[in-house]
Amino acid sequence: MNFSIGQTIKHAILILGALIVIAPFYTMVSYSFKSQREIETGADTGFFGSQEVIIDEFCVHRGQPEREEVKDTLELYPEKTERDVYNILLDEVKKNCTKKPVFFNYQSAFTFAPLLRYLLNGVIVTVSIFLIQVIVALPAAYALAKLRFWGRDFAFSLVLFCLLIPVHAIALPLYIMLAKVGLTNTYAALIIPWTISVFGIFLMRQFFMTVPDDLIDAGRMDGMSEFSIIWKVMLPTAIPALLAFAIFSVVAHWNDYFWPRVVITGERNLFTPPIGMREYRADSDGTFYGPIMAVSTVIVTPLIVAFMLAQKRFIEGITLSGMK
Amino acid sequence: MSGIFLKKINKSFGNTLVLNNVDLEIYEGEFLTLVGPSGCGKSTLLRILAGLESSDSGEVFIGGADMTKVKPADRNLAMVFQSYALYPHLTVSENMLTPLKLRHLSTLERFPLIGPFISREKRNELTERVRKTAKILKLESFLKRKPGQLSGGQRQRAALGRAMVRNPVGFLMDEPLSNLDAALRVHMRSELSELHKALGSTFVYVTHDQAEALTMSNRLAVMMDGNILQLGKPREIYEKPSDIRVAEFIGSPKINIFSCNVIKSNQVEICGFKIQGNFQHFMDKKISIGIRPEHLSLTNDRNCIKGIIKHRENLGSDFFMHVESPNIEKRIILRVSPEEALNLQVDAKVNFNFSQKYALFFNSAGKRVEVFDPNNITNKKIA
Incomplete structure (x- = not known):
């Protein structure tokens, strides 16, 4: 066996880092199993708690x-x-x-507020955002990477510039614009501001740069229009990069608390999961940590499962697009 | 008239002139090769012909019709690319079907889900065409594979197949063999030639490899710096290059160039030897003589050109000797048989000469000039 001190230290640091990252998740899942009393007293009852009936x-x-x-x-x-x-x-x-605390927590998670509705909203919003982002980003990236036209480099530098604008800086003007056209408290308000993703354009452009020109010319010779080249040639070759982008986009908008909080002011039916979580913050009876942690677990599970399924291709995509 | 005609094609990228008023006529059914060093504009010319690039000025006629402004797909030309450019996500048969579907099925018939239902018969017909083409190219057992699972040669064949299925009026090939290993390249050369004979359609082939150009083509066009320097049969180009640059580009190893002085209107001098000819137009000007390595022969006569062997190249069937000679700045290369080469080691002294009729004369502008009376060419050795 090769034993090297350098490697050992590297791994020790990485493991430590991993532990720090995992710790909150561990607590979240563990709390979702425990009773209120166990959580509040901090009794050491292990990961699953004592499961004493309550x-x-x-x-x-x-x-x-x-x-x-x-x-x-x-x-x-x-x-x-x-x-x-x-x-x-x-x-x-x-x-x-x-009942046992675990059943209590997860049952309350779904009964206390319409969690399924929130999850559905989350799916509607993230999927719509991602689909529209793809519909916009792929042709834009294709043009920036493969077509020659006047002002292309300038357009690309604008894309890079837009990468630098923080969302929060333009949130207020965006909100005002949406309010003026009467779109607050609608799905549109949750979706429209995110449909043009400069990050997506940038990422796909970098990937398209690596696609050989011959492939595009072959498509032209075969009789494809520029748009069918995008959807039938570029899209299939870009699946790994697209998957990487999908994870970035879906995670960001599934977890987004800020924007839905801004544009969804009263309509509870439009709450996305993170906003919905506020409903579990009981006011006078104190906070019920168990159910809240159960809700959190339910909310993050789809993302973690999706990542695990796509992990291999996701990493492929990141490496391919040179974003390591 | 159904050949291809390129008329006064001009093209520049920025300030670089890539094609300079190029005229080229390609006869129907011929195998024409555009050959030249990289950057000579041959690929650009092919892409203009294909419609992938637009020329700054000039016209493209295909089958008698003006196709200058017509988009690539409607020119009914097929192209084979250096990198094969197969769609990586489709199987070989789907790759070959793609151009057929786009050509023979309407938008509605190509529509997912309902398309296959309403065009079943047409689709079967197209699949049958793919199968036939695959049979010709011996691709049948690979039809279900994706390009990533094929070897270089098989991908090349699949790319050819995709070009062939739709029966184009012409095939355009952009260095299609340069990604293959040497042995396969030689093999594919003969296969392409046979394919050309079997199909009888026009092939326009771009390469920088003169061996490919000489072996496969009916005619070849030597291009340099955006001009076609010479267009002709391979043998003609090899034996009677019109320009010193053509002479230097075609032939491996390179032709030997000696510069010499015209001393009389009927005589030039090369290394102290005189050649008789008609030089009256070149008085007081430099003239170059080109002699191919295989036309130089060793001799025991000490009165000939002398030199010392500096390097020997063994090709098995032949040896090439690189010889340094006083008064001649460049090394001279001569071909000798393996038997002769046995006694010739590096640093050996050799004498060699050549027969006058093989000498090619180029004027100071690089153009070849005839100096002998065509009815009276002698086999006379120079010394």
């Missing part, structure tokens, strides 16, 4: 015996007082509302 207060609250119900039951047991019957019924409810 009584779901919301469930009990919802199941509270009605006056009618108590009266009906009282007729069957005339020897008992109203109070007794009430307590018996309540105990029944409590028994049904007793």
